[in-house]
Amino acid sequence: MELCVIGAGYVGLVTAACFAQMGNRVVCLERDHVRLARLRQGQCPIYEPGLAALLQEGRRSGLLSFTEDWEQALARAEVVFIAVGTPSQEDGSADLQHVLAVAESLGRQLPRPCLVVNKSTSPVGTVERIAAQIGSGLRERAVAFAVEVASNPEFLKEGSAVEDFMRPDRIILGSDSPVARERLQRLYAPFVRNRERVLCMSPRAAEFSKYAANAFLASKISFINELAGLCAQLEVDIEQVRRGIGSDPRIGSDFIYAGCGYGGSCFPKDVRALIHTAEQQGYQPTILRAVQARNAQQKTLLFKALEQHFGGFLRERRVAVWGLAFKPGTDDVREAPSLVLLEALLDAGVRVQACDPAALASVAALYAQAVSSGQLTLVEDPYTCAEGADALVLVTEWKQFRQPDFRHIRGLMRMPVLFDGRNIYDPSELSSLGYLYHGIGRPVVGHCKVTAA
Ligand SMILES: NC(=O)C1=CN([C@@H]2O[C@H](COP(=O)(O)OP(=O)(O)OC[C@H]3O[C@@H](n4cnc5c(N)ncnc54)[C@H](O)[C@@H]3O)[C@@H](O)[C@H]2O)C=CC1
Ligand SMILES: O=C(O)[C@H]1O[C@H](OP(=O)(O)OP(=O)(O)OC[C@H]2O[C@@H](n3ccc(=O)[nH]c3=O)[C@H](O)[C@@H]2O)[C@H](O)[C@@H](O)[C@@H]1O
Helix, strand or coil: CEEEEECCCHHHHHHHHHHHHCCCEEEEECCCHHHHHHHHCCCCCCCCCCHHHHHHHHHHHCCEEEECCHHHHHCCCCEEEECCCCCECCCCCECCHHHHHHHHHHHHHCCCCCEEEECCCCCCCHHHHHHHHHHHHHHHCCCCCCCEEEECCCCCCCCCHHHHHHCCCCEEEECCCHHHHHHHHHHHHHHCCCHHHEEEECHHHHHHHHHHHHHHHHHHHHHHHHHHHHHHHHCCCHHHHHHHHHCCCCCCCCCCCCCCCCCCCCHHHHHHHHHHHHHHCCCCCHHHHHHHHHHHHHHHHHHHHHHHHHCCCCCCCEEEEECCCCCCCCCCCCCCHHHHHHHHHHHCCCEEEEECCCCHHHHHHHCHHHHHHCCEEEECCHHHHHCCCCEEEECCCCHHHCCCCHHHHHHHCCCCEEEECCCCCCHHHHHHCCCEEECCCCCCECCCCCCCC
């Protein structure tokens, strides 16, 4: 099929590259010149496992190209995907300016009938707004054809985006038109052997399903985090409780890992947007507000634990931070728990040395002043990062941090104190190596006397 994907971000790029891999001809339209130039040179502008290879292949086969020119992008398109950002506005609602700007351009530029599919996470009723916007453009041009608009929310996760797109749990097609459904079913057929994984529904139900999924997953995380806080007070290890409840298939073992909070470009913004939608309807989103409040508290826990550990002597300490991306496998730091910790540490006059396999450049850009003053040092190597530290804090559980040589690290650190923000280490092993271990919702294990900075 001839496809156009608008927006070359995490979703647009993965969508374009995966559809091209399945033999479709895809033109991806991107308005950011820097990003476009890199893509045209064959570079992958984001860190996403497997994506660079797919982009190369699309380039070699000639099935994938990039442009900023609407005429070129739409010349042959049978299906146009919208994959632009829908960030939060100040009141929490989803900002649809990019989606509607694209709809306006489509109304002005579409050369022939086609199917427009919205992949951006957008509130209920957005498909209708896109259709109205395109329709008014077509009418102004006195064009005699109609354009169908469907919703096809995306469920990929950063860090495993290509894998998720290639092997989806389900595909949601929100359209009342049998022709549009049939066309999308055909397009997605190579990704789903089992046709039952393709779920057809109304556009409004599809739009709502996306928010429901993210809000439910965020709720699971906040729920386990709330219990973790109680475990900490009762001398119970949340990790044992997690295993105890996760083995019940009605609960399931996914997304019940306690930690220092959820981040990223989606859970926080989508929970906010759903709360806003509910409030607009005069409906009280009691649970969603609690999910959000618990997550905000959770992101402050590591700093509070450090403060408590060092008493009044936090200033001038050296703290090593392992992991800055909001999750492993990405360079994305949007709403990352690491940023809340960094901010608090820098404010408290702490000297921070941090490392991350992919997100150093993003953090360097955000904290340029702290980097140039020397208060924040960004390094590649986890061992260098730990040198001279009074405490080590694990924030993002990259594979690189899972089995370090803690015996060696003990010799590098000034004080062997470990704050495990993702509960990935074995407390008894660490205490046997002489560490003081703090987890999230786990008893503190080991001893370490606080000495002067
Ligand atoms: N990041 C993720 O893992 C997922 C994101 N989503 C949703 O997908 C949507 C896109 O998210 P991301 O890909 O993360 O966003 P992003 O911010 O990484 O990428 C959006 C891209 O669209 C481009 N763009 C914006 N307006 C444009 C226009 N008028 N013409 C051409 N290009 C334009 C931007 O320059 C940017 O490169 C959002 O609604 C998000 O909630 C859904 C599932 C997963
Ligand atoms: O709409 C979106 O953008 C996407 O949002 C999430 O994907 P993503 O944010 O990329 O990553 P997740 O793996 O869901 O992790 C989100 C956050 O939750 C945290 N998390 C996850 C799982 C868990 O058990 N505990 C926990 O704290 C992670 O550390 C991370 O900060 C959803 O999982 C995707 O299905 C969805 O498409």
